[in-house]
Amino acid sequence: MNSIDLPSLAQALADSTPTIRHDWTREEAAAIYHAPFADLIFRAQTIHRQSFDANAVQCNQLLNVKTGGCAEDCGYCSQSSHHDTALPASKLMDPAKVIEGAKAARDAGATRYCMGAAWRSPKDRDMAPVIEMVKGVKALGMEACMTLGMLTDDQAKQLADAGLDYYNHNIDTSEGFYSSVVKTRSFGDRLETLEKVQDAGIKVCCGGILGLGEKPTDRVEMLRTLANLPQHPESVPINMLIPIEGTPIAATATPVDPFEFVRTIALARIMMPKSDVRLAAGRTAMSDEMQALCFLAGANSIFIGDTLLTTPNPGDSKDRALFARLGITPRDDLGVHAHGNA
Numbered sequence: 119m120n121s122i123d124l125p126s127l128a129q130a131l132a133d134s135t136p137t138i139r140h141d142w143t144r145e146e147a148a149a150i151y152h153a154p155f156a157d158l159i160f161r162a163q164t165i166h167r168q169s170f171d172a173n174a175v176q177c178n179q180l181l182n183v184k185t186g187g188c189a190e191d192c193g194y195c196s197q198s199s200h201h202d203t204a205l206p207a208s209k210l211m212d213p214a215k216v217i218e219g220a221k222a223a224r225d226a227g228a229t230r231y232c233m234g235a236a237w238r239s240p241k242d243r244d245m246a247p248v249i250e251m252v253k254g255v256k257a258l259g260m261e262a263c264m265t266l267g268m269l270t271d272d273q274a275k276q277l278a279d280a281g282l283d284y285y286n287h288n289i290d291t292s293e294g295f296y297s298s299v300v301k302t303r304s305f306g307d308r309l310e311t312l313e314k315v316q317d318a319g320i321k322v323c324c325g326g327i328l329g330l331g332e333k334p335t336d337r338v339e340m341l342r343t344l345a346n347l348p349q350h351p352e353s354v355p356i357n358m359l360i361p362i363e364g365t366p367i368a369a370t371a372t373p374v375d376p377f378e379f380v381r382t383i384a385l386a387r388i389m390m391p392k393s394d395v396r397l398a399a400g401r402t403a404m405s406d407e408m409q410a411l412c413f414l415a416g417a418n419s420i421f422i423g424d425t426l427l428t429t430p431n432p433g434d435s436k437d438r439a440l441f442a443r444l445g446i447t448p449r450d451d452l453g454v455h456a457h458g459n460a
């Protein structure tokens with residue numbers, strides 16, 4: 119598909135530079151979220167085009183390098199030892215196997231490899247294999263991302279020295295709703311690790327989940343917390359809850375109205391104009407049309423492959439077909455893929 123010329127007004131808007139702010143008020147953010155849908159999408163799409171190719175999507179692949187047995191009690195998670203989800207716990211994977219997986223992901227079109235371990239925080243003895251994984255992924259020319267739980271300053275520095283590009287540490291929801299979702303740590307603990315990661319010079323991947331039973335105000339407040347950080351997270355994953363049997367939240371979860379989900383994406387794009395906004399977990403429950411609306415609202419990143427940490431993902435052939443129908447190509451951050459093959 120070839121791009122068509124935008125009318126001059128839209129082009130002029132798209133050509134201007136987005137303003138980066140860290141002082142969003144509750145009222146401003148809520149007014150954007152609740153704006154008439156067409157106005158919201160137009161604004162989000164205009165801001166999106168000021169920083170990004172609107173027809174390119176960044177592709178990540180996720181691997182669970184240590185499954186289950188986690189000491190935290192996140193109410194939505196199959197990997198918590200507090201919930202009876204029948205998910206067997208495993209030891210940390212062999213770094214060589216992880217690197218093998220990264221190579222296959224790169225060959226399938228992923229530019230970033232995201233490795234997750236179900237820990238409250240890594241132990242010092244875990245750091246050597248984790249660092250080997252980071253170095254191995256970097257040697258493949260890919261970006262490396264890790265999510266390992268809470269970090270000490272020293273662990274953050276070790277990861278930075280190994281070349282880790284991104285650290286994922288989601289805040290999940292608003293500060294006010296947080297204790298309804300997680301009780302083993304506080305919202306403040308989360309922000310503390312984010313600060314350590316940013317201080318170490320690692321980029322932050324931080325977002326949340328919709329469908330936990332939160333109200334629209336919680337979604338707005340979650341994004342306002344991120345947008346008002348001294349530095350915006352470079353990646354903002356927005357997940358739609360996949361209820362998992364045996365987790366407390368599965369029993370009380372309320373499905374999210376698709377338009378509310380799209381509004382959340384648009385608000386993230388408007389308040390954090392230069393961040394990658396990722397349409398993360400939950401895509402298997404979304405129609406192609408809903409995903410297209412999310413891209414229109416400024417989502418520009420997905421996970422490829424047919425599994426996430428423990429939940430399903432659409433798979434490469436479905437994503438290839440959707441990208442072809444929408445004229446989207448995978449964003450080539452590394453200069454390794456001549457054409458899209460996600």
Ligand code: SF4
Nearest residue numbers: 188190192195198236
């Ligand atoms: S979301 Fe992460 S920290 Fe929370 S229980 Fe699951 S693996 Fe542990």
